Amino acid sequence: xxxxxxxxxxxxxxxxxxxxxxxxxxxxxxxxxxxxxxxxxxxxxxxxxxxxxxxxxxxxxxxxxxxxxxxxxxxxxxxxxxxxxxxxxxxxxxxxxxxxxxxxxxxxxxxxxxxxxxxxxxxxxxxxxxxxxxxxxxxxxxxxxxxxxxxxxxxxxxxxxxxxxxxxxxxxxxxxxxxxxxxxxxxxxxxxxxxxxxxxxxxxxxxxxxxxxxxxxxxxxxxxxxxxxxxxxxxxxxxxxxxxxxxxx
Numbered sequence: 001x002x003x004x005x006x007x008x009x010x011x012x013x014x015x016x017x018x019x020x021x022x023x024x025x026x027x028x029x030x031x032x033x034x035x036x037x038x039x040x041x042x043x044x045x046x047x048x049x050x051x052x053x054x055x056x057x058x059x060x061x062x063x064x065x066x067x068x069x070x071x072x073x074x075x076x077x078x079x080x081x082x083x084x085x086x087x088x089x090x091x092x093x094x095x096x097x098x099x100x101x102x103x104x105x106x107x108x109x110x111x112x113x114x115x116x117x118x119x120x121x122x123x124x125x126x127x128x129x130x131x132x133x134x135x136x137x138x139x140x141x142x143x144x145x146x147x148x149x150x151x152x153x154x155x156x157x158x159x160x161x162x163x164x165x166x167x168x169x170x171x172x173x174x175x176x177x178x179x180x181x182x183x184x185x186x187x188x189x190x191x192x193x194x195x196x197x198x199x200x201x202x203x204x205x206x207x208x209x210x211x212x213x214x215x216x217x218x219x220x221x222x223x224x225x226x227x228x229x230x231x232x233x234x235x236x237x238x239x240x241x242x243x244x245x246x247x248x249x
Contacts, residue, residue: 113142117187118149122159126185129166136173136181136202138166143188152246153194157223161241162196164216169200169237172209179203193244200237213239 081104088097114126129138148155166183173181181202188195210232217227220241230238 110140110142113144113146114140116147117142118147119155119159122148122155122162125159125163133170135175136170136183139182139184141184141186146187146189146194148194151189151194153243154246158194158196158243161216161220161225161243165196165198165213165239165241168209168212168216169198169204172205172212174203174205193242196241196243198237198239198241202235204234204237206232206234209237213237 081100084100085097088094088100111127115123117123117126126138126140148158162185166185169181169183175181179202182200184197184199184201186195186197186199213229213232217229220227224244226242226244228240228242230240232238
């Protein structure tokens with residue numbers, strides 16, 4: 001059954017990519033393109049998430065509850081996407097509709113890159129975070145070719161570093177003071193090391209957060225990593241973590 005779904009998604013994406021449904025810019029063709037793109041993204045996105053979560057069900061005692069909550073939020077998000085696209089279409093704002101589709105498509109591409117990180121606990125955590133957490137939004141940027149399973153790095157240790165740092169920010173955000181709290185996490189492979197960068201914008205309990213970050217910095221250094229703290233105040237926090245790859249013996 002899995003190969004049938006994969007074939008369906010591949011065929012849809014191939015038709016969209018080759019432009020078979022774009023002729024003379026007619027609204028009908030644009031609508032068909034929207035429907036195909038959205039269908040492909042929904043199917044591919046959900047298949048990937050379901051596969052990862054079921055594979056690791058035994059490792060998480062509250063897996064079923066988190067899974068149902070996450071799927072519910074994701075369904076709601078996709079319904080919102082449909083409504084926004086349909087609204088632009090009814091109003092004839094095709095330029096705005098195209099921009100919105102591009103944003104949704106880029107988000108789906110990022111989720112796809114996350115799903116190929118090569119360590120399922122990290123993949124599941126990153127993909128489900130925004131569905132389960134309301135007080136802070138997590139954005140993730142991943143290098144196109146980054147696959148942790150193919151490089152000499154302690155993936156469990158890396159996962160714990162990401163998890164603890166993200167949760168430190170989450171635990172110290174202040175909710176209800178205007179702008180939404182946002183944390184941008186970037187992962188890239190560069191110069192024989194995995195680089196993690198964290199860029200927080202919003203409202204923080206500055207002192208408590210700094211103290212916890214300093215404690216984590218000591219742990220990271222003890223494990224051979226490098227922790228670099230940049231700007232850190234009540235509304236913004238920047239930091240980088242460098243995790244060198246293991247040297248070949």
